[in-house]
Amino acid sequence: MEKIAILRWESGHVPQGLMQLEQLPGNSTNPASYPFPVKLVEVKGANTDTVILHPSQKLLEDMIQLAKELEKEGVRAITTSCGFNAIFQEALANAVKIPVFTSSLLQVPFAQALVGRDRAVxxxxxxxxxxxxxxxxxxxxxxxxxxxxxxxxxAPEWSKIFDHPDDSFDMDLVTEEILNVARQGVKDHPEIGAIVLECTDLPPFARRIREELDIPVFDFNSMIGHVAMALSLVKLY
Amino acid sequence: MEKIAILRWESGHVPQGLMQLEQLPGNSTNPASYPFPVKLVEVKGANTDTVILHPSQKLLEDMIQLAKELEKEGVRAITTSCGFNAIFQEALANAVKIPVFTSSLLQVPFAQALVGRDRAVxxxxxxxxxxxxxxxxxxxxxxxxxxxxxxxxxAPEWSKIFDHPDDSFDMDLVTEEILNVARQGVKDHPEIGAIVLECTDLPPFARRIREELDIPVFDFNSMIGHVAMALSLVKLY
Known part of the structure; x- marks a missing residue:
């Protein structure tokens, strides 16, 4: 039995560029990202529009229904494949007795405490x-x-997921865009003491950001790993 | 170079029972607890009295001095071997530019968000x-x-660390006491949806608590693991 369920977008409704990123180890919907079995669960009606652009109440209700079924099946924790599900965090967590962690943003308070009040996340x-x-x-x-x-x-290549969802990414270009946003952010805001990657497609780029900018980077992967340790699915010793 | 430093109590001032617990893998001051090198740093004057019973301003100043030296040496993050150093979190985090995570209690906000408002940590x-x-x-x-x-x-066996610090633990007794506090807590408060172990000597008991009570347990180990992932010292994939 898979202990952690990942609620993901409806197939056929994932932008082409994100489908390419999904092939990278570390991506939230790539099972190779995890040293433990996860249950990938498609949510009908979940897509860029209903999750990111216009969060949908109907979708939330469907996700609550799904979460209750997964809890009944014996799943031990529920997460999602898009950090914008943050908006559904409270309603989903309140609906079931198992832990729900919808978004990598849940790591921001921890990261902020670690860097102290004069620095920023x-x-x-x-x-x-x-x-x-x-x-x-x-x-x-x-x-x-x-x-x-x-x-x-x-970033023009990245924005295809919103403007031209059927177009492929030039992977080198999109990689450079992601790294540039991190570089520019730390340059413009030298008070940044840690980075949190909201987007679940970005963990494959986290190591390069860490090493190049010499900064701790929290991402979806560090979050699911944290919960996996709390469930004894991963251990350090 | 060890990337994470662990500030620990002055040797000769650690209660005998805790010295026994230190032998267990998972204990915060046992290097075998980590799949990455850590730098264990003794803090002169740090002991049960100055950290837990009567948090000392003088000790905080010495720890700030130490933290600055460790930062200069190239350490990437600083933690401590006692969760009661929580009281020094803000001052220590503000004193250096590297992340400081003094206490396992820093995981409580995350755990609370995961269990939702009707349940408790x-x-x-x-x-x-x-x-x-x-x-x-x-x-x-x-x-x-x-x-x-x-x-x-x-718990009488555990309380030796305060009342009779030179006495040894009966390890079976102390183990039973720790498990009993967890069992009784969840029985008295069925609203508990996750547990956080404040004490850095408790991670060796976390797995039994998780499995017996069927509840997620966050501890010092899951916290340092979380930060280690953010620093690329541990990876899932």
């Missing part, structure tokens, strides 16, 4: 314009925490 | 009577989070 997101205060609040991020949000949506 | 601590609101606040634990704090100090 940088957040790299698929779309800064869609990341609202409501998402941040739902993940325990308070006014005092002042994360520096850095969006990818102005 | 249980905290098992070496001494509930010494764990103040100030410790909780320093770790980002707000009024709304209402953790259930369960102390070990009334």
């Amino acid at each position: 940088g957040v790299i997101t698929a779309s800064a314009s869609s990341l609202s205060e409501k998402h941040l609040r739902a993940c325990g991020i308070t006014d005092e925490m002042h994360p520096i949000v850095m969006g990818l949506e102005n | 249980g905290v098992i601590t070496a001494s509930a009577s010494s764990l103040s609101e100030k410790h909780l606040r320093a770790c980002g634990i707000t009024d709304e989070m209402h953790p259930i704090v369960m102390g070990l100090e009334n």
